[in-house]
Structure formats: structure tokens, C-alpha cells
Amino acid sequence: MRLPLIFALLLLAAPAIAENRALIIANSNYRLGDDVAAAAQSLSARAALETAGFQVMAAADIGAVSSRGMMAQFLARQAPGDRLVILLAGHFARSEGESWFLGTDALRPDLATVGGFGLALGDVLEIAATAPGGAVLLLGTEAVALPLGRGLVPGIGALAIPQGVTVVQGDAAAIATFATQILPLPGQSLKAKLSVRSDLLAQGFLSDLVPFLPLAPGAATGPAPDPFAADRAFWEATQALATPEAYDAYVARYPGGLYAAEAKAVAARIRAEPGRIARLAEEALALSRDQRREVQRQLALLGYDPNGIDGLFGRGTRTALTAWQRANAFEANGYLTIAQINEMSAQAAVRAAALEAEARDRQAEQDQADRLYWNQTGAAGDELGLRAYLRRYPDGLFADLAKERLATFDAARAANAAAADRAEWARAEAAGTHDAYLGYLAAMPQGSFADTARERIAAIEAASAGESTRAEAEAREQALGLPPLALSLIEARLGMLGLEPGAADGTFTDETRRAIRRFQQARGLTVTGYLDQDTVAQLLAGVGN
Incomplete structure (x- = not known):
């Protein structure tokens, strides 16, 4: 009314x-x-x-x-x-x-x-x-x-x-x-x-x-005092803490403050975050980057792809961790607890031991086949047999010996070859290119070094065909972001396995690449000579956390 x-x-x-x-x-x-x-x-x-x-x-x-x-x-x-x-x-x-x-x-x-x-x-x-x-x-x-x-x-x-x-x-x-x-x-x-x-x-x-x-x-004129100076200062401190409890404290002190509505909204948004309690519990563990790498390595070893072993828990790691939690009857929230870390470590140790046993059996079979083929081909010491062995086993047990013996044949040919033949071959070897070796064959189709030239051409063509694959493998290795210490550990591990990687100094040489290829072959991994997630996971399986 x-x-x-x-x-x-x-x-x-x-x-x-x-x-x-x-x-x-x-x-x-x-x-x-x-x-x-x-x-x-x-x-x-x-x-x-x-x-x-x-x-x-x-x-x-x-x-x-x-x-x-x-x-x-x-x-x-x-x-x-x-x-x-x-x-x-x-x-x-x-x-x-x-x-x-x-x-x-x-x-x-x-x-x-x-x-x-x-x-x-x-x-x-x-x-x-x-x-x-x-x-x-x-x-x-x-x-x-x-x-x-x-x-x-x-x-x-x-x-x-x-x-x-x-x-x-x-x-x-x-x-x-x-x-x-x-x-x-x-x-x-x-x-x-x-x-x-x-x-x-x-x-x-x-x-x-x-x-x-x-x-x-x-009354004095001039700028009026800010009636909200204390309010603003308290809000700045609240934002620095950025916890729901801090925002609650702001609202309790300034229920009608400048930022009261925002404080309530932010506190509600934080509390509504899925898995917030689990995230805070993992953060309290204060895992180092190396410890996070170990978790990623263990996940990869157990068959859960973390999309990299870089010590950074991104979407790939969280997805892999969630899948592992679900498979092991843990709350599947993608965040770790001490109990889960211990369980994963135990599972990874069992899996590593099983992989080592499988690798030893596979290596024994490969070594047996290697020796058998050596006995059938290169052991006799003839040039054809040595070359046949190297074509099948370029990184084999007797590869270095076969190369040494072939070098004596090359030296003998050089000594016995005609001057013109030696000159053409010297030019081809100096250039070391596909066209140079083809040029030698064109000039000396029946020359003393014709077979060697054909082998060099075949090797260059094979390398060229695999260049894109090698580049991709190299990029995958670089993407792992492994520090020098990890590279040295890998070299030491290869040495412990008797794969002769050279010095454990964190610098990969041709010897290191060959050792990696041998390791990958023995483990049934893709053989590239470069590190990838699965190779690192298995290589470091025998190294302490």
C-alpha cells in the first residue's frame, strides 16, 4: 500500500x-x-x-x-x-x-x-x-x-x-x-x-x-586519506598466500571489503578443484626432479607411458599414473602418496629383474647364433667369409676382429695393385662419397678394390635410407632432456653389462652407440643406437633410485 x-x-x-x-x-x-x-x-x-x-x-x-x-x-x-x-x-x-x-x-x-x-x-x-x-x-x-x-x-x-x-x-x-x-x-x-x-x-x-x-x-584540502588502505594491504597478503583459508580470513575481517565477493569466489573455486587434497598431499612430499624422473622411469618400465622421462609431471605422466593407480586399486586421481611410491618401486624392481632374466636368455641365444655364424664364415679367415659375417653382424662379437683381418686384405691389395688402380682408389677413399666410389668402379670395373667399393656404396645407401629414421631417433633422445649425470650412469650401466661403451663421461661416442644398439637388440627393443623412453627405463632398472 x-x-x-x-x-x-x-x-x-x-x-x-x-x-x-x-x-x-x-x-x-x-x-x-x-x-x-x-x-x-x-x-x-x-x-x-x-x-x-x-x-x-x-x-x-x-x-x-x-x-x-x-x-x-x-x-x-x-x-x-x-x-x-x-x-x-x-x-x-x-x-x-x-x-x-x-x-x-x-x-x-x-x-x-x-x-x-x-x-x-x-x-x-x-x-x-x-x-x-x-x-x-x-x-x-x-x-x-x-x-x-x-x-x-x-x-x-x-x-x-x-x-x-x-x-x-x-x-x-x-x-x-x-x-x-x-x-x-x-x-x-x-x-x-x-x-x-x-x-x-x-x-x-x-x-x-x-x-x-x-x-x-x-578544514585542510588535498587528497583524502584512503579509507581502504588496511583492506588493500590485507588483500595483497591474502593473494600472496592464495589458500582458501587465507581468503576466508579476509572475508572474516572485511565481510563488506573491496574484495569480499572475489575472495568468496576464489575460495569456492579452489575448494571445488578436483583432487585438490591429493594434489596438496603430493606437493607436501617435495619430490625432487630426479625423484620424479624415477617415477616416470618406473611407470614406463611397468608399461604405462608417461610421455617422457624429464622429471616434469605433465598430462602424460598424470594419465599414466592414473591408469597405474586404477590397475592397483588406488584412488585414481593422478597424484602420488608415499604408499604408492613404495608400491610402484617394488613392482618396478620385480619387473626389472624379470626383464634382466629375459635379456640374459635372449643375449645368450644371440651370442650363440653369432658364434655359430662366425665359425661358418669369418673364423676361417678368408675375405668372403669375413665380409659375410660383418653384413649380418655389424655389431657382433667378432666385428672388430673381422674388420682387423679385412684390413690386411685391403693392405695386400693395395700393395699388389697397379699404380693406376691404387691412384683411383686413393682418390675415391679421400673423397669417401657415393659418387667417388661409383667413379672408381667406372674407371676400374675389375680393379683390386671393386668389392670394397661396392660394399662402401651399399653402406652409404643404407645409411642414407635410414637418415630420417636416425634423425627421428636422435630427436627422441634429445627430447628426454637427460642431464650429464644420467648419461654417465647409462654408460656405466652399459659397461657393467659388458657392452664396451667406452668411457663413462656423459659423452656418447660411436662405441656408445654400438653398445646401445647391442642392448636394444638383446632386450627386443627398436634398434637405433639412440636412447628412448623404453631403453632408458630398462637401462636404469638396475641402478639405484
Whole structure:
């Protein structure tokens, strides 16, 4: 219902002394529905407004009749030239054309009865309009429920704001903070006051030319002190910690602070993170990069591809770890615990022992076949047999011996060859290219070095055909990002296996590449002579963590 005509008569009877006046109604505890907890904070604005020179009327948790009575008294005391602040905090309801501030006695109001349960904001705005340019209506609420009947929905609808009236809406805690800490500051326009509160919705009259409250006569001018200096400092500390507990502490200290809404949202987002507790537990383990590499190596050894052994737990490692957890009846969240690390290490040790046994058996079979073929070909010492052996076993047990013996044949040919033949061969060997050896064959098709030239051509063509494969293998090795210490460990491991990799100095030579090829062949891995994830996982299986 509309405010009675008596209110206007009371206004005419009131003494005409210009003052600053404020009305605060803070409804927190409702008979039905959820409480608006932060509404009570609006009462803290009373002392601040009184200090700023306002005559303040304030009440908490009152019904509709009492609300209308207070509004009547407030209106009756108003005089021309007064500045007005009206702060209403609690539940609101709206229809198509009007909005109401509800008393605490609201019992499921509907469109027909809501006038008996609250103040129509249209009436409140008409009262504010009697002080154009000096009236502020503050409306604070929370996203909590109150039972409403037909024709009403919660909240504040579109308002027909009279000229010269400023309306500010927002969270009840934020409204209380604004009314307590910012609105009473003299020498600032409403627009300037509101510029620091992006979480509040301001509508209506917003001049930046006229201060809402003038400075007292003789007061010093200059930049106004920042009323939110402590708020901002606490927020910076909160962001540095970036934990939900820190954001909770900020909201507890500054429930209507500049960043209260953001703090609540961030804390909720952090707590909603899937696997957050598991992630924090893994972070508490403080695993070093080498320890993370060991986990990745063990995952690869057990058949779970971590997409690299680089000590960085990316998506590939998390996916592999989740699959291993699921297969072993752990919570499949992709984060490690001490129990899981111990279990994985034990499984990897068993798997490594099994692979070593398989490799020994396979190596024994390969060595037996190698020796048998050597006895059938190169052992006799003839050139054809030696070359046949090297074609099949370029990295074989007797490869170095075969090369040494072939060198004597080459030296004998060189000694016996005609001068022209030796000269052509010297030129071909000096160039060492495919075309150079072809040129020798063209010049000396029956020359003493024809067979050697053909073998060199075949070797160059094979190497050329495998160049792209070699480049890919080299790129995979580089992508592992292994430090020099790991490379030295690998060389030492190859040496322990009797594969003769050369010095364990972290620098891979031709001897190292041959040793890697021998290792890969014995383990049934892809033979490239370059490290990959599976090769590293098995090579380091016998080395301590």
C-alpha cells in the first residue's frame, strides 16, 4: 500500500531546520525463510554517520508496521535542504511494476498481500525525491531464500528513480561497509565515493562536481586519506598466500571489503578443484626432479607411458599414473602418496629383474647364433667369409676382429695393385662419397678394390635410407632432456653389462652407440643406437633410485 496522507501532513508540521538525516533498517532474522546475516552490519554505520553530522534513526529486525512507522517519523522530521540517507538491508521482493523491502514478519506474501508486509520502494523513492541532489538510497541483500506467493519473485526490480536521487544496490555486507567507511567522508562526490566499489550497482544522480558532504570550514584540502588502505594491504597478503583459508580470513575481517565477493569466489573455486587434497598431499612430499624422473622411469618400465622421462609431471605422466593407480586399486586421481611410491618401486624392481632374466636368455641365444655364424664364415679367415659375417653382424662379437683381418686384405691389395688402380682408389677413399666410389668402379670395373667399393656404396645407401629414421631417433633422445649425470650412469650401466661403451663421461661416442644398439637388440627393443623412453627405463632398472 502507499504511505498514508498523514505522512505528508506530518512533514508540513515539522520544524523547518535543515539537517542531515539518516534512516537505517537492518532486518537479519526473518520469521520464515533464511536470515540475511550481513544485514546487521548496517547498524555499524550509525556511529559513522552521526560523527559526520547526521541525525540517525535505526532499528533492527522489525516488521512492516514498525517499518512504516519509522518511515513516517523520518519523513515528518525532514526539512527543506536536508541531506537524506536511507539504508534498507534485508529481503526484497518484486513484481512486474514494483519492488518491496520486506519486514521480518513477512509470511509468504503474494502480489495481493505484499503491501501489508513491507515498504514499497516506489514510496521510499518519492520520499528521497524531496531532497534532490542530496538523497541516497542504499539497498543491501544476500542470495538467500524467503518463501513468496504468486506474482512475486525475490530481489529488486527496475526502479523509476526520481531526478536527483542516487540508488546504490549490492551485497548487504558491502553496502554496510560503504555506508560506514566511505559515505561519511567529506569533500568527495558520490561518483568519486562509488568509484572504489566496483561490486556495487549505482544508478540515478551521480555528479562528480558537488561533494555529498562538504568539508568543514577551515578544514585542510588535498587528497583524502584512503579509507581502504588496511583492506588493500590485507588483500595483497591474502593473494600472496592464495589458500582458501587465507581468503576466508579476509572475508572474516572485511565481510563488506573491496574484495569480499572475489575472495568468496576464489575460495569456492579452489575448494571445488578436483583432487585438490591429493594434489596438496603430493606437493607436501617435495619430490625432487630426479625423484620424479624415477617415477616416470618406473611407470614406463611397468608399461604405462608417461610421455617422457624429464622429471616434469605433465598430462602424460598424470594419465599414466592414473591408469597405474586404477590397475592397483588406488584412488585414481593422478597424484602420488608415499604408499604408492613404495608400491610402484617394488613392482618396478620385480619387473626389472624379470626383464634382466629375459635379456640374459635372449643375449645368450644371440651370442650363440653369432658364434655359430662366425665359425661358418669369418673364423676361417678368408675375405668372403669375413665380409659375410660383418653384413649380418655389424655389431657382433667378432666385428672388430673381422674388420682387423679385412684390413690386411685391403693392405695386400693395395700393395699388389697397379699404380693406376691404387691412384683411383686413393682418390675415391679421400673423397669417401657415393659418387667417388661409383667413379672408381667406372674407371676400374675389375680393379683390386671393386668389392670394397661396392660394399662402401651399399653402406652409404643404407645409411642414407635410414637418415630420417636416425634423425627421428636422435630427436627422441634429445627430447628426454637427460642431464650429464644420467648419461654417465647409462654408460656405466652399459659397461657393467659388458657392452664396451667406452668411457663413462656423459659423452656418447660411436662405441656408445654400438653398445646401445647391442642392448636394444638383446632386450627386443627398436634398434637405433639412440636412447628412448623404453631403453632408458630398462637401462636404469638396475641402478639405484
